[in-house]
Amino acid sequence: MRFGRSGATDRAPGSLARRRERWFYLLIAPWLVGLLLFEGGPLLAVVAMAFADWPFPAPARFVGLGNFGALAGDARFLRSLANSAYYAGGVVPLGLALGLALALLLRRPRPGVRLFRTIVFLPAVLSGVAMALLWGWVFNPRFGLANGLLAQVGVAGPAWLYSETWAMPTLILLGLWGAGINMVVYLAALDAVPTELYEAAQLDGAGRWWRFRHVSWPLVSPVTFYLAVVNFVGAFQVFTPTYVLTGGGPNDATLTLPLYLYQSAFTYGRLGYGAALAVVLLACVGLLTLVQFRLLERRVFYLGSG
Amino acid sequence: MSRLRARCFVLVFFPLLGLALAQEPVRLTLMVGMTPQELASFRPALEALDAAHPEFVVDLEPVPQQSFAERANVRLASGTLPDVVRMDGLVAQRLIQSGAFLELSSLPGFDGVDLDDYFPGVLAPYRTGDAIWALADTASPTMLFYDRAKFDAAGVAYPTDAWTYEDMRRAAVRLTRDAAGRSPLDGGFDPARVVQWGWNNSLTMYWQRDLVQALGADWCADVLCTTFAATAPDVVAAVQWWADLVQVDHAGLYAPFSGAQTGIPGSAFLAGVAAMGYHGFFAVGQLNAIGGIDYDVAPPLIGVDGRRRASLSINGYAIAADTEHPREALALLLALTSPAFLAETWGRPGHAVPARRSAAPSVVDPARAPANQDAALVAMEVGAVFHPFTPSAFEAYALTVDLFAAMMRGDLPVAEALSEIERVLNETLAGDRLP
């Protein structure tokens, strides 16, 4: 390391910080430009549409807060909000736990581990429609794998996707089947943990649980936080399984907010109402993310900030 | 010397230029929603048609059938609809009412079209009053499909073209089997363990008006079927007939496609668990491709008023209102709906029935199943497109389909369910009513 080069350490801290701030804006320029060019306009357009009644293809007309007022009294909307919350509340924590467990289990280079990792990961990659159809077969009440296995143990399986109580749990299970994505991120994060820390702990006589609790867990907490935020956002956007498998049924039991949004906007052609739903979705997810940042990020341990 | 050369140049160049400009073919985009099998038949036929028409060149834009509405809406909203669009009958009215298409009868070159050559029911969704916005090319009429092996095993005579709904019901009961092989007529029949149903459906959606009319009632109170009167006693009685088929005779299905009852999603007849039922003509292609079911067809059943009725799914071509080449687009449209093209492309392979009487007989192919393909022509004569086909029709369907299922299953009494269905339908379709 060389010190004393011209000016680097001689400048006052304030101007250094300002210089770095300018670099900040320079480096995020790709995103800013993209925002202006591609994303900002459409987002604003959607927000604007929310204040209109647009029974496409008839022309649109301004209705102010009319759509939002209708939303407040729309029982199906409230149901869809509750359903989305149910789904997210189930899939995200369980998916994170499963992903971490799988990563810990499949971490060491044992024979066959690459195959196992691929098997666990593939469901998340399978095209949405094929995966949804497959799941429909697995949980078919009469002939599916699930009830078949349960029958072996002497348990009469439920009607799964055709039952109002079991339909959403079945979809959550489908979401968990895609936990391989979480596993991959955790694998990468665990690999980035410096091995000296484990070695030091082992030298000190620490057992496996201690090493997990005090080394692995804190050091992957940045990624845990990331997955929590990202998975919640994703859970509120999940669409293909509900569309392909249940269509929102039975009796609106699996009508999630994205599905209701899609139906309103595209199937029924009420674009203004759909846009209002989108704004509500944005607000909910945004609020949830904000809460996570406020409450959880302070508990994240960043090795670099030491 | 150079002046001579210049004169030669002018004498040669400009006529050549004129010739070149005159022969420059127009590029037309044609957007179609088709299955891969239909595309396989359509592509070569389109190429041949294209070669025979030097005045235009066709760029084909295939779209997956289920996503057609999305693509069409996006293009419509951005004003980039292709020159010629092929669409089904249920989405047509919404696009027509948005002003997406050119009115055909006012275009020069249209007068030669023989509208009487079309079967009576096929053009309804493409018209508003006297205006014609699209021409149908093919249709899939509902016909009676039956599984010969199951009829033989039960000792029941095959359906004839004189069968009524009561004939069907009697046979359906005898063709229903539980897991132990008993029919509802035998003692000890277990309705909870049915493995074979006599009839592949019941009355499960509000588009099945023909099933109510066949029993002497009608729940549509206006021509477009945007006002419902479903609580009259004769309507209730007709619907009860179907509910009894499910709940009393155990011979019909309240969940014909979802798999909740049969255990396998999709058509019960194709899955081999229904002895007979109504199916669109397109099932011929599917059944022949899958194989394994020895089936035949019969014309739709005769109602109490002595009339036969069938439902139609139709496809047709329209021209975008803002096309830059209306004359060539019309030429393409007329070529695509000409009897010769229809007979060559759609008839033989068994995709659907051509919508024109002059081309329809081409659908009969003695070399393939089923035997009684003439039934398709009978069905076309009496076929009517699903009503309503107005813009809110899909929403109305989604809001009432669960009510129908509950009604057929027995969770709701028929009269009560019909009252709620009527309320929901009238509310949802209110915006589609003609003033």
Next chain:
Amino acid sequence: MRVLNSTLGYAITLVVVLPFALPLLWLLLAAFRPPAELLSAPPTFWPERLTLANFAESWQLLDFGRFLRNSALVAALTVVGAVLSSSLVGYAFAVLPARAKGVWFALLLSTVMLPSAVTLLPTFLLFSKLGWVGTYLPLVVPHFFANAFYVFLFRQFFRAMPRELFDAAELDGCNPWTAFWSVALPLARPAIVTVALFAGIGSYNQFLEPLVYLTRESTFTMPLGLAFFQGLYGTQLQYLIPMSLLALAPVAVAFFAAQRVIQRGIVTTGGRA
């Protein structure tokens, strides 16, 4: 003891992996079954007859070889754009100071909180005016302008690295760009591979955007091709399943191979200098 531990570990692993493997196995078997077995009741796990016809017929119906190549091209371009732009922006958020950084980050995240179907119409209008409809540009170009999910991931990875690394580089006279390019990026290999995997797979499985932006059949991608087997009157499982597996195969191979890179176990502490 260690042998017991190891066998026990193996047993647990097998039990955990089994629920993931069984449905995939059924799918694999289903691809080789005749349609009559797939579409009739009752569906069974083990096939009665095996056939290659499903693959052959679906290959003939639509040009899936072409679709695969197209998907690969779009995915490759997407990966390049996503990795480059997201790592850069993620580095900035992780390391550089700015007064309104929280606001910018919130704005960044908000761009991905809506399902893409919602902004489809206005976005399509934009690309239509640019004349990009019918090309791959609308599918690829936006990824060169950073995606919030990947930026967020890079931010987490960079923040988890020791700050001294980057500070040292800057004290050495590097500007933040050089610090990023020469110091941070080479150390972020696990993150790069992860983002490359997700961006590639995300692009590969995308359906809605190819549906509205691609017009000529020769440009179609795999998901679009697969969608043709879903008709208005039924889904052709006997073709959808084999071709879905075909679409899955390159991803499985790529993932298998990529693991070697992740598995190499990079030690990121620069404090060893």
